[in-house]
Amino acid sequence: xxxxxxxxxxxxxxxxxxxxKLGRKFKSDPxxxxxxxxxxxxxxxxxxxxxxxxxxxDSDIDGVDYRVQAAASGFRFQPGELIGLDRxxxxxxxxPIYDNxxxxxxxxxxxxxxxxxxxxxxxxxxxxxxxxxxxxYFLDSVKQAKRFHHTLMNTFLASQAQRYPKPLxxxxxxxxxxxxxxxxxLHKSAELIRGYGFxxxxxxxLEVILIEAGPRILPALKERIAxxxxxxLTKLGVDIRxxxxxxxxxxEGFTTxxxxxxxxxxxxxxxxxxxxxFLANLAGLETARGNQLVVNDTLxxxxxxxxxxxxxxxxxxxxxxxxxxxxxxxxxxxxxxIYDNLLRTMKGKPMKPFVYKDHGxxxxxxxxxxxxxxxxxxxxxSMMIEGKIARIMYKSLYRMHQVAVHGYxxxxxYMLAQVINRRLRPRLKLH
Numbered sequence: 001x002x003x004x005x006x007x008x009x010x011x012x013x014x015x016x017x018x019x020x021k022l023g024r025k026f027k028s029d030p031x032x033x034x035x036x037x038x039x040x041x042x043x044x045x046x047x048x049x050x051x052x053x054x055x056x057x058d059s060d061i062d063g064v065d066y067r068v069q070a071a072a073s074g075f076r077f078q079p080g081e082l083i084g085l086d087r088x089x090x091x092x093x094x095x096p097i098y099d100n101x102x103x104x105x106x107x108x109x110x111x112x113x114x115x116x117x118x119x120x121x122x123x124x125x126x127x128x129x130x131x132x133x134x135x136x137y138f139l140d141s142v143k144q145a146k147r148f149h150h151t152l153m154n155t156f157l158a159s160q161a162q163r164y165p166k167p168l169x170x171x172x173x174x175x176x177x178x179x180x181x182x183x184x185x186l187h188k189s190a191e192l193i194r195g196y197g198f199x200x201x202x203x204x205x206l207e208v209i210l211i212e213a214g215p216r217i218l219p220a221l222k223e224r225i226a227x228x229x230x231x232x233l234t235k236l237g238v239d240i241r242x243x244x245x246x247x248x249x250x251x252e253g254f255t256t257x258x259x260x261x262x263x264x265x266x267x268x269x270x271x272x273x274x275x276x277x278f279l280a281n282l283a284g285l286e287t288a289r290g291n292q293l294v295v296n297d298t299l300x301x302x303x304x305x306x307x308x309x310x311x312x313x314x315x316x317x318x319x320x321x322x323x324x325x326x327x328x329x330x331x332x333x334x335x336x337x338i339y340d341n342l343l344r345t346m347k348g349k350p351m352k353p354f355v356y357k358d359h360g361x362x363x364x365x366x367x368x369x370x371x372x373x374x375x376x377x378x379x380x381x382s383m384m385i386e387g388k389i390a391r392i393m394y395k396s397l398y399r400m401h402q403v404a405v406h407g408y409x410x411x412x413x414y415m416l417a418q419v420i421n422r423r424l425r426p427r428l429k430l431h
């Protein structure tokens with residue numbers, strides 16, 4: 001009896017949840033093999049990358065090792081980057097793997113699939129802005145977030161050695177959730193750094209400038225939520241510049257369309273997302289704006305029913321004409337739908353259509369506050385929440401992700417370990 005091969009490319013929120021759930025389901029079934037492919041070796045929930053960048057989260061401790069998760073859940077893990085797709089042969093090609101000296105460690109490989117799920121996620125869209133790629137930090141991966149964190153800590157150190165001749169200015173382009181949450185988290189880092197040998201550092205010396213081309217921050221959320229978040233950020237001292245479009249970026253700062261120059265020692269680009277460029281020319285699959293793969297109501301790509309797409313790299317149009325937004329909750333719901341549909345096809349049953357349910361949006365402003373809306377059975381339409389309740393609900397989103405990956409018991413153990421670590425570990429990662 002030949003093996004049934006289900007291959008998932010991308011170990012983000014949706015991909016890792018799907019691989020873990022399928023792995024546990026078919027762990028004792030030798031005829032069904034689940035393989036997860038990712039170019040990284042560890043996973044951190046993407047909405048938490050701003051915490052890695054600011055030092056509030058240690059990715060080396062809080063990240064999920066794909067190999068360990070594969071062994072625990074019953075799927076196989078293949079490290080590598082997708083570089084080719086042969087739809088006729090039903091194979092994908094993974095790029096060679098090289099060590100730090102450029103020596104090939106693993107040759108290019110081909111993997112056969114019966115069903116292929118593409119969960120590759122998204123990258124930040126710099127819209128071709130001059131100098132953005134060369135001079136800005138992006139927060140698309142753990143590696144990029146750690147690189148930003150190292151620069152931040154080194155800048156704190158350099159500023160201390162010079163006894164702060166001028167303020168440390170961090171410029172963030174894009175006032176969506178990532179930009180807003182990073183701005184608040186950086187102020188928390190400035191407060192905490194004083195307790196670790198930087199006692200002469202004045203948090204007021206950190207100047208965070210949040211630059212948004214639109215008329216307000218958090219454009220994807222309701223205006224009252226954006227106003228509440230703006231009020232909290234202003235109290236922290238964040239300089240919010242709306243209706244300010246960036247024309248170019250240099251080593252010294254940003255030049256706006258109006259000709260204004262905004263100086264910034266550290267520059268972050270967090271404006272807009274798009275799927276990776278290579279998806280636009282992947283084996284003739286149909287793509288939409290932003291390189292997203294167009295999928296039908298069962299999340300199968302329009303050109304090939306054996307290939308599915310979920311999360312940020314998928315373009316799914318709802319009955320009202322709106323597209324499903326690039327959020328973690330969408331990836332989670334899509335993973336659940338594909339899991340059910342794969343089981344249904346194995347039993348000879350028809351697939352069910354995907355229905356997106358908006359459960360609201362929450363934005364965390366570090367330990368200071370959180371704001372957002374809840375939708376669904378709790379209220380007709382939406383209900384605005386903030387403060388402790390909002391923070392609890394924000395944290396619960398991550399717990400739901402952990403439950404989907406690890407199960408309830410292990411998630412409880414992780415929560416217990418986190419409580420203990422608060423007593424044992426520093427509150428800020430310092431290296």
